[in-house]
Amino acid sequence: MTSEFELIARYFTPAAPGSRAGVALGVGDDCALLVPRRGSRLAVSVDTSVAEVHFPTAAPAESIGHRALAVSLSDLAAMGAEARWCLMALAMTDADDTWLSNFARGFHGLCEASGTSLVGGDVTRGELAIGVTVMGEVPEGQALTRGGSRPGDVLAVTGALGGGAGGLALWQRGEKDLEHPLLVRYLRPQxxxxxxxxxxxxxxxxxxxSDGLLADLGHVLAASGVGARVDVEALPLAEGLLHALGPERAQQAALGGGDDYELLVSLPADALEEATRRLDGLGLALTPIGTITAEPGLSGVADTALVGWQHFGAADVKRGAT
Amino acid sequence: MTSEFELIARYFTPAAPGSRAGVALGVGDDCALLVPRRGSRLAVSVDTSVAEVHFPTAAPAESIGHRALAVSLSDLAAMGAEARWCLMALAMTDADDTWLSNFARGFHGLCEASGTSLVGGDVTRGELAIGVTVMGEVPEGQALTRGGSRPGDVLAVTGALGGGAGGLALWQRGEKDLEHPLLVRYLRPQxxxxxxxxxxxxxxxxxxxSDGLLADLGHVLAASGVGARVDVEALPLAEGLLHALGPERAQQAALGGGDDYELLVSLPADALEEATRRLDGLGLALTPIGTITAEPGLSGVADTALVGWQHFGAADVKRGAT
Structure with a gap:
């Protein structure tokens, strides 16, 4: 196996140090040295993507690199933070040049698109897994948390749902057209x-x-001490999902399938129009899907739908969290 | 397997949020929110410890927890940074309550001793591995890097060398007295x-x-564009090392064995006394072991010693980096 130092030098040393904002010292010393902005909170999170648990080993290396970073950046997005820096811990059984080159292209591509500087990491022997620590910034007092939902708030989601689970289902059926909209959603989430x-x-x-609409909604309700009524008919379904899965499973995928990396938000009813306008400016839909209620618990979703997803298919690859 | 959320709640949610300096929002949301100090650089690093690569799976769980954090904190130490926060990515095949409880005790114990707040992490299925991201702070312009050695500088090391490799050798021989000084050095590095x-x-x-005195010295020489003369007889050997390995292998362990987590520094000759005095105040020795030279390369070390360590024993567990 090529030494860790050579691997890091070849694939994971950013080529253009001058463009790395807020980096006083990058890859190559014991630590990176970063320059936080005054008045900002530092938002930090780590997510590990494990082969055959979180993604298929046979997926294109470029999408594995993209996806490992995307799932971590999604946590910054959920806080309203701007992405700034990341660290990558890569475990792999051997060092295949072509695979690494493609993996690095996917990772670096999303770094560039999101304004994230890779400032360090390590490479170890082990089953393929990628742990990505992301660091971002959000102005003091402006972070979005899970705990602020109030009765009467509108529940809304960005983009469309079910694409992650639908894409995985297609992949497992052997679909190899990487431009299929569902595979794009699953392999290269934004x-x-x-x-x-x-x-x-x-x-x-x-x-x-990340865990599925209902599971993640559950976290918001618990943190906020409220309940919710969900309008299942209003869920925006990912392109191609109905055709691929049929109506029942499409709905289950949207409710429980996970890996969508859209944002679920609550907001006062009178803020919906402005929020929709702002996201429209980004080319992204914001769809109301329910209401926050004072009484705890969830209504509007049939019990069968709640557990339906877990019985759907015999996925080899699924989220490992639960 | 117990769900990720339950595991995190049970073992990795710090009990005393009030004591966590600089933490605006801790474990439990999409990101932690941290409050960097003005005028400080943020020092960040990640290290992954993989079972049977970096530590024996059968080691006491408490020491595995301690050690996984220690090796990352050691990178902050090498920058002159103060430890502030950490994230932990834990991969494990199953969730054993006793093991996790002991592991968490070791991890939290070093968090407390070092002033580090655990602010997030994730738990995934996979072969046992612990990735620890550490974040610390160092006043602007005061970070110690690898690149500043100048000809004439004294080379010096803190503490004693060879304890990591010596402890591993003892462990592999079946030594189970966890208070043996070499096992303490290997299993619970400071x-x-x-x-x-x-x-x-x-x-x-x-x-x-971390990689061995000579390997790490090589990084300093390369970054600084200088060479060094090492006085092998001056190397401070870890307590019990001579007795355990004999003189030849003890010297090889000190030169190439790795896992010591001492600091190797260069400093002007006229700063040595003050540096020694400061470290003496911390109960730690600072031993001169050589000199930085203008001509590149390494002198004072026999070629056989350079490669000796790699031929010593048939360690099952060794650093996976090279």
Missing amino acids: PRLGAGQALRGLATAAIDI | PRLGAGQALRGLATAAIDI
Whole structure:
């Protein structure tokens, strides 16, 4: 195996140090040295993507690199934070040059698109897994948390739902057209960083949909001490989902399927129009899907739908969290 | 397997939020929100410890937890940074309550001793591995890097060398007295955070000895564009090392064994006394072991010693980096 130092030097040392804003010292010393902005909170999160747990080992290396960063950036988006820096911990069994080159292209591509500087990491022997720590910034007092939903607030989601689960289902059926809209959703999710920042000052709570709409809504309700009524008919379904899964499973995918990396937010009814306008400016839909209620619990969703997704298919690859 | 959320809640949610300096929002949301100090650089690093690569799976869980954090904190020490926050990415095959409880005790114990707040993380299924991201702070312009060594500088190390490799050798021979000084060194290394901070303004370069003295010295020489002469007889050997390994292998362990987590620094000759005095105040020795030279390369070390360590024993567990 090529040494860690050579691997890092070859694939993970950014080529243009001058463009890395807020980096006083990048890859190559014991630590990176970063320059936080005054008046900002530092938002930090880590997510690990494990082969055959979170993604198929056989997925294109470029999308594995993109996706590992995307799922972490999605947490910054959910706080309304701007992405700034990341660290990558890569475990792999051997060092394949072609694979690494493609993986790095996917990772660096999303770094560039999101304004994130890779400032360090490590490479170890082990089953393929990628741990990505992201660091972002949000002005003091403006972070979106899970705990601010109030009775009467509108529940809304960005973009469309069910694409992650639908894409995985297609992949497992052997679909190999990587431009199929559902595969694009699953393999190359787009963290909603711009949307999160645009919703500062409007949303009362936010979370990214990684575990599935209902599971993530549950986190918001618990943190906010409220309940919700969901209008299942209003859920925006990902392009191609109905055709691929049929109406029942499409709805289950949207409710429980996970890996969508859209934002679920609550906001006062009178802020919906302005929020919709701002996201429209980003080319992104904001769809009301229910209401926050004072009484705890969830209404509007059939019990069968709540558990339906878990019984759907025999996915080899699924989220490992639960 | 118990759900990720339950595990995190049970073992990795700090009990005393009030004591967590600089934490505006801790574990439990999409990101933690941290409050960096004005005028400080943020020092960040990640290290992953993989079972059977970086530590024996059968090691006490408490020491595995301690050690995983220690190796990351050691990078902060090498920058002269103060430890502030950390994130932990834990991969494990199943959730054993006793093991996790002990692991968490070791991790939290070092958090407390080092003033580090655990502010987030994730738990995934996979072979046992712990990725720890550490974040610290160092006043602007005062960070110690690898690149500042100048010809004529004294080379010096904190504490004693060879304990990591010696402890591993003992462990592999079946030694189970966890209070043996070499096992203490190997299983519960102490990151030299106080020493790193004390050497600000005196040391011209610093690195922590994780890959072995000669390998890490090589990084300093390359970054500084200088060479060094090492006085092998001057190396401070860890307590019990001579007795455990005999003189030849003890010297090889000190030169190439790795996992010592002492600091290797260079400093002007006239700063040595003050540096020694400061570290003495911390109960830590600072031993001169050589000199920085203008001509590149390394002298004073026999070629056989350079490669000796790699041929010593048939360690199952060794650093996976090279």
